[in-house]
Amino acid sequence: xxxxxxxxxxxxxxxxxxxxxxxxxxxxPLPAIPVAGQRERLPVHRIYCVGRNYAAHAREMxxxxxxxxxxxxxxxxxxxxxxxxxxxxxxxxxDLHHEIELVVALHRGGSDIALGDALEHVFGYAxxxxxxxxxxxxQAKKLGRxxxxxxxxxxxxxxxxxxxxxxxxxHAEGKIMLAVNGEVRQQGDLSEMIWSVPETIAxxxxxxxxxxxxxIFTGTPAGVGxxxxxxxxxxxIEDLAELSVDIVA
Ligand code: MN
Numbered sequence: 001x002x003x004x005x006x007x008x009x010x011x012x013x014x015x016x017x018x019x020x021x022x023x024x025x026x027x028x029p030l031p032a033i034p035v036a037g038q039r040e041r042l043p044v045h046r047i048y049c050v051g052r053n054y055a056a057h058a059r060e061m062x063x064x065x066x067x068x069x070x071x072x073x074x075x076x077x078x079x080x081x082x083x084x085x086x087x088x089x090x091x092x093x094x095d096l097h098h099e100i101e102l103v104v105a106l107h108r109g110g111s112d113i114a115l116g117d118a119l120e121h122v123f124g125y126a127x128x129x130x131x132x133x134x135x136x137x138x139q140a141k142k143l144g145r146x147x148x149x150x151x152x153x154x155x156x157x158x159x160x161x162x163x164x165x166x167x168x169x170x171h172a173e174g175k176i177m178l179a180v181n182g183e184v185r186q187q188g189d190l191s192e193m194i195w196s197v198p199e200t201i202a203x204x205x206x207x208x209x210x211x212x213x214x215x216i217f218t219g220t221p222a223g224v225g226x227x228x229x230x231x232x233x234x235x236x237i238e239d240l241a242e243l244s245v246d247i248v249a
Contacts, residue, residue, distance in 0.1 A: 008109075008209045031077040033105070033126070034161040042105055042123065042162050045213035047075040048204055049101075049130055049151070053194050053219025060222050070195045070203055073147050075130075075217075081158035084129075084245045089229045090153050093133035096227055096247070099220035100178035100186050100235040102171060103128035104197055105162050106214045113205040118198035121210065124164040125171050127235055127243040129178075130217050131156040134226070157217070160241040172196065174238035176221055180231050188221025190237070195219075 005012050032041040050072060052058040055065035081087055089096060107123030130151070137150025173191035177184060195203065200216060227233060229249035236242045 008211050028078065031080050033080060033082045033159060035124070036161050036163045037167060038164075043213045044077040044080055044215060045211045047077060047079065047157060047215045047217065048208075049073050049075060049217040050195065050200055050219040053200075054188055054192050054221045055194060056188065056192070056222035057220055057224065058194075060224070065194065067194060070200060072204065073151050075152045075157050079152065079154060079157040080215075081155050081245075083161065084158045084243045086246050086248050087131070087155045087158055089247055089249055090131075090133060090155065092149070092153075093135055095133065095135040097132040097134040097224045098178055098180065098185070098227055098233055098235075099130040099132055099224050100176060100243075101128050101130050101217045101220050102176065102190055102197075102237060102240075103159055104201070104216040104218060106201075106210055106216075107212050109209060109211040109214070111205050111209045113202050113210070115198055115202045118201040119165075119170060121201055122165050122170065122197070123212075124162040124166075124168065125237075125240055126160045126162045127237050127241045128157060128159040128215075128217055129233065129235060129243065129245060130220060131158070132224075134224075158243060158245050159215075160243045163240060168240070170197070171237065171240055174240065176235075176237045178223070178233060178235040180225070180227060180233055182232075185225055186221050186223035186235075188223075192221065193218060 031044040058065035103126040108121040178186040233245040
């Protein structure tokens with residue numbers, strides 16, 4: 001239940017850029033993503049990511065793809081790289097992996113969203129990369145530690161412009177692929193997701209109050225692997241968009 005003047009449990013006077021006259025220093029810019037066909041950009045609130053949402057990828061990560069409840073991790077909103085382009089090879093890793101994913105952008109929030117209403121909360125879709133410091137993630141798994149260092153680093157979420165569902169439709173199926181230097185590494189179909197987009201929204205909203213501007217990275221098909229400075233990554237989702245990223249030193 002949404003209280004007046006409260007967003008995700010926080011009174012708006014602590015959130016709104018307009019109601020507060022000054023800060024002790026200039027706030028960081030609000031992360032935002034261009035929208036296809038319109039001048040206004042989509043302001044990013046949070047980035048939720050689904051883990052192991054394609055059976056073949058779950059298997060390659062050594063897990064049984066049986067339909068246990070979905071699990072999530074998060075990236076900071078300012079991890080986005082709108083439009084892709086140059087991404088700096090991040091520090092602290094020697095095993096940076098690509099994960100090509102369908103990204104869902106919400107324009108309506110809420111808690112306990114019914115499965116049948118979930119798609120009405122979707123503003124549009126994009127193609128994104130969940131860049132992963134796999135060595136740090138593997139170490140965290142082994143030690144029972146959080147995944148943040150493996151997943152939630154600067155520039156870890158390159159994303160194309162958003163294609164509104166109102167004009168470009170929803171994407172329950174369609175080929176998803178990623179090539180590195182012209183060689184196809186990842187291939188799958190959106191229809192192979194273990195948890196569909198509506199199911200993911202409904203489930204997530206039982207644990208968080210979703211807010212307009214939230215993004216959901218919906219998981220990656222099989223074929224993840226390492227990239228190096230100088231590599232060119234091209235990811236594509238059929239009938240949606242293409243994302244191009246150059247890894248630079
Ligand atoms: Mn992922």
